[in-house]
Amino acid sequence: MTDLLASYRAGGPGHDEMLQSSGAARAAWDQLADLAGVGSWEQLAGRSADVRSLLEDHGVRYGADPQDRPWLLDPLPVLIDEVEWVRLEAALRQRAQLLDAILTDLYSERRLLSSGAIPAEIVLAHPGFLRAVDGITIPGPHQLFLHAADLARNADGSWLALADRTQAPNGPGYAMENRRVIAQVLAGLYRQARIRRLGPFYHAMRLALHDVAPPSAGDAPRVALLTPGPHSRTTFDQGYLATMLGYPMVEGEDLVVSDGRLWLRSLDEPEPVDVLIRRVDGSFCDPLDLRGDSRLGVPGLVHAARSGAVTVVNTFGSGVLENPALLTYLPRLCRDLLGTDLLLGSAVTYWCGERSMCSHVIANLDRLVLKATDAGGPEHNGWELSVGERADLAVRISAEPHRWVGQEPVDASTTPSVGAGTLEPRSTVLRTFAVARPSGYQVMSGALARVTPEHTQTVARVTLGAVAKDVWILSAEPQPITDTWLRDGTSDAPRRAGASSISAGAAEDLYWFGRYAERTEATIRLIRAVTDRWDDYNLAPASTGGRALAVLTAALEQVTTSGSLSELVIDGTRPGTVAYAVDAMTRSATAVRDQLAGDTWIAMGSIERALNRERARRSPLGSSDGGLGPVLTRALEGSLALAGIGAESMVRDVGWTLMDIGRRIERAQHLVRTLLASVTAHREPAVDSLVLESLLIASESVITYRRRWQTHARLDTFCELLLLDEKNPRSLAHQVTRIGAGFATLPAPAARVQARDGLLADLVDLLAEFDPAGAVQPDETGARPRLAEALESLRWRLEELGAEIAKAHFTRPMPAEWLDAAGTWVPRADEVDAGDAVGQDTAAPDGAGSAAYGGAP
Numbered sequence: 001m002t003d004l005l006a007s008y009r010a011g012g013p014g015h016d017e018m019l020q021s022s023g024a025a026r027a028a029w030d031q032l033a034d035l036a037g038v039g040s041w042e043q044l045a046g047r048s049a050d051v052r053s054l055l056e057d058h059g060v061r062y063g064a065d066p067q068d069r070p071w072l073l074d075p076l077p078v079l080i081d082e083v084e085w086v087r088l089e090a091a092l093r094q095r096a097q098l099l100d101a102i103l104t105d106l107y108s109e110r111r112l113l114s115s116g117a118i119p120a121e122i123v124l125a126h127p128g129f130l131r132a133v134d135g136i137t138i139p140g141p142h143q144l145f146l147h148a149a150d151l152a153r154n155a156d157g158s159w160l161a162l163a164d165r166t167q168a169p170n171g172p173g174y175a176m177e178n179r180r181v182i183a184q185v186l187a188g189l190y191r192q193a194r195i196r197r198l199g200p201f202y203h204a205m206r207l208a209l210h211d212v213a214p215p216s217a218g219d220a221p222r223v224a225l226l227t228p229g230p231h232s233r234t235t236f237d238q239g240y241l242a243t244m245l246g247y248p249m250v251e252g253e254d255l256v257v258s259d260g261r262l263w264l265r266s267l268d269e270p271e272p273v274d275v276l277i278r279r280v281d282g283s284f285c286d287p288l289d290l291r292g293d294s295r296l297g298v299p300g301l302v303h304a305a306r307s308g309a310v311t312v313v314n315t316f317g318s319g320v321l322e323n324p325a326l327l328t329y330l331p332r333l334c335r336d337l338l339g340t341d342l343l344l345g346s347a348v349t350y351w352c353g354e355r356s357m358c359s360h361v362i363a364n365l366d367r368l369v370l371k372a373t374d375a376g377g378p379e380h381n382g383w384e385l386s387v388g389e390r391a392d393l394a395v396r397i398s399a400e401p402h403r404w405v406g407q408e409p410v411d412a413s414t415t416p417s418v419g420a421g422t423l424e425p426r427s428t429v430l431r432t433f434a435v436a437r438p439s440g441y442q443v444m445s446g447a448l449a450r451v452t453p454e455h456t457q458t459v460a461r462v463t464l465g466a467v468a469k470d471v472w473i474l475s476a477e478p479q480p481i482t483d484t485w486l487r488d489g490t491s492d493a494p495r496r497a498g499a500s501s502i503s504a505g506a507a508e509d510l511y512w513f514g515r516y517a518e519r520t521e522a523t524i525r526l527i528r529a530v531t532d533r534w535d536d537y538n539l540a541p542a543s544t545g546g547r548a549l550a551v552l553t554a555a556l557e558q559v560t561t562s563g564s565l566s567e568l569v570i571d572g573t574r575p576g577t578v579a580y581a582v583d584a585m586t587r588s589a590t591a592v593r594d595q596l597a598g599d600t601w602i603a604m605g606s607i608e609r610a611l612n613r614e615r616a617r618r619s620p621l622g623s624s625d626g627g628l629g630p631v632l633t634r635a636l637e638g639s640l641a642l643a644g645i646g647a648e649s650m651v652r653d654v655g656w657t658l659m660d661i662g663r664r665i666e667r668a669q670h671l672v673r674t675l676l677a678s679v680t681a682h683r684e685p686a687v688d689s690l691v692l693e694s695l696l697i698a699s700e701s702v703i704t705y706r707r708r709w710q711t712h713a714r715l716d717t718f719c720e721l722l723l724l725d726e727k728n729p730r731s732l733a734h735q736v737t738r739i740g741a742g743f744a745t746l747p748a749p750a751a752r753v754q755a756r757d758g759l760l761a762d763l764v765d766l767l768a769e770f771d772p773a774g775a776v777q778p779d780e781t782g783a784r785p786r787l788a789e790a791l792e793s794l795r796w797r798l799e800e801l802g803a804e805i806a807k808a809h810f811t812r813p814m815p816a817e818w819l820d821a822a823g824t825w826v827p828r829a830d831e832v833d834a835g836d837a838v839g840q841d842t843a844a845p846d847g848a849g850s851a852a853y854g855g856a857p
Helices: 027-036 041-057 082-106 120-124 172-185 187-192 199-211 235-245 301-306 318-322 324-328 330-338 355-363 387-399 504-537 544-559 565-570 578-591 600-618 629-648 654-678 685-698 702-708 715-724 732-745 750-769 785-809
Strands: 078-081 146-153 159-165 223-226 255-258 261-264 275-278 311-313 349-351 369-372 379-381 404-407 414-418 423-437 440-443 448-451 467-474
Touching (some): 041 172, 041 414, 041 600, 078 082, 082 159, 082 318, 082 330, 159 318, 159 324, 172 187, 172 199, 172 448, 199 235, 199 275, 223 235, 235 578, 255 301, 301 311, 324 330, 324 404, 349 355, 355 404, 414 467, 504 544, 504 565, 504 629, 504 685, 504 785, 544 654, 565 578, 565 600, 565 629, 629 654, 654 685, 654 715, 654 732, 654 785, 685 702, 685 715, 702 715, 715 732, 732 750
Parallel strands (some): 078 467, 223 275
Antiparallel strands (some): 146 159, 255 261, 349 404, 369 379, 414 423, 423 440, 423 448, 448 467
């Protein structure tokens, strides 16, 4: 064992994943130390830095905005022996089977309620129980499609279930991303160790989705993943899972129920959806039959599911199984329903709805974990409360005892984790996943592990956003490949998605991704051109160069926003800056992660890192404008890589066409605005010469111009190159031509594109009529009114064209609130509050708390 691992000490008398009770390391950890190259702290710190870099390159976050903290991943995995995993795997399959039997009964015969096996308040008073979906079933022998369990190992080494996740389990995307990153960082160890692979689980999930499709879907059902939208905290997890499975990610407004079926609103004809993977809480899925205030669901979805036209998984109402009060009754229910003892115990739980348990909880508030039964409800560690706070809590429990449980704290096992200069023991929770197959449940051969930021006595506060770890199941034999993708034979004819098989929402996000990507690059180029003049002439404002610099800085302010040059680069709070465009581009890309090439995130990550490094460097300097060259160069490199990925790594489908149109519209508007702000006034030739040269540099056309006109520069030839030359990929004429070619391939009713095509035709005519030599002639005041008039005419038509593109292709349904039959429906405040819940992933639907009312994320 290396000196680094040999120096590790467990944090207490409980179980440690690395050390045996004698203090010696387990054999698997000896192997890890020898092969992973972590013999010293410096080596381990290097591995941690590699992990952070890869996560940034892949755009992994726990949160929706670029400002949210990145996903945290420890480089050392959790190691579990195969013999132990086989036992745990069997227990997880049994647990999923038990919960499936309970769910099936609760929405059909309800014998468990009528017999008293489950107290009625646990089900009927829980917000996860949805009466409107009673009787809805999904095809196949199982009603619980996907089950996740949060596990911890107790002090004696036995596994306990802390909670079950059955609503819309988060984490399978993060689990695969963790494996992908750690396999690269510990490549030598990963290649030599016999580790169970995660891929078969996702293959099984694809097959399971086909198994539950309605009979009318045939052999090739159409599947989509319903997301709360890009403001969800687990939007990466959703997008990565959709990419792994190969299905589109859609929002509620992308779907419509018509003629009893669920349809995807594509840019052309609506396309049927046969299976919907929901990542929106069940109550938010249909504002007509469920929550009337929801803007995340699809009106009529419940009716379509009831008729069997669409299968929704997990099925509506499965959130009732997340009630922690059920943990109290699972052992007895397992014997009654399955005829066997429960193999995987739960954290000892007392439901306060039963009088004796309530008395016990109130008498022991100072040592129990107190939880509300509602998902995302309050949770308290009793020993952290003051006497007065415990008294207040006792009153709350006594008022509504059925809404509270008390749990014995769990002293979870610890795992070696990277701390501040050394290895530290951290309490560890595993989230496992199981998917329903006809023969039973298939468990992922691995898990998503999370550790506390520092060693604590309990794991009550370990949430999905905590530091993550990969989980390696060590196998005695090489694992056979069972999830073959290639199929022999032609028994089922392949069905290819149509050319317009993209939702209107995804199309709009790709369009704006293209616009913000181009805006980022164009702003960088313009600031860099101005910065070059600033470095040369800032100290000589009265010189020719100083006057040219004044023209360029004034134009830059008109095109972008006011502020110092450094603020125009790194200030992400003001529209017009590079950082603002990068943040907007990242948000648009996040919403369509399943549509973009994987390398897209490497390019965007390099831009963000360059900006972050410059912010850190600038913090002691204030708003000084010097030394911006390196950050602009690094950011431009990322922008160029992004453009190259879009040009060479994406299929030329409708989504790509809209992304390219977005780039062309943005480039054209930026060019015209820049020229309006800089060349419509006549100045002395020496000043204009420097201004035109800077603009040519910013437009990446200076080399072409010098090669064509070798004698001297003129404004009319300048305008000819930047406005009229279709062979110049930076010219306005080239952008108009590319936009027209893109329009020709976009599906849309003729009536909706008349205004769009009319504006494009006007632009073509204006360019054909433009006379550079005559337009650049100044009047007696020194202005160039004909040039200004022509540029202004081009400017407003380009802006109107952008608006018409949105009208023609991105029209979305207006949100509406639905009331119940009596017209008296009012949402409960505790059902719409958002935020992290203690021990939960989210408080309401994943990201739904603010989005339900259209509030700010």
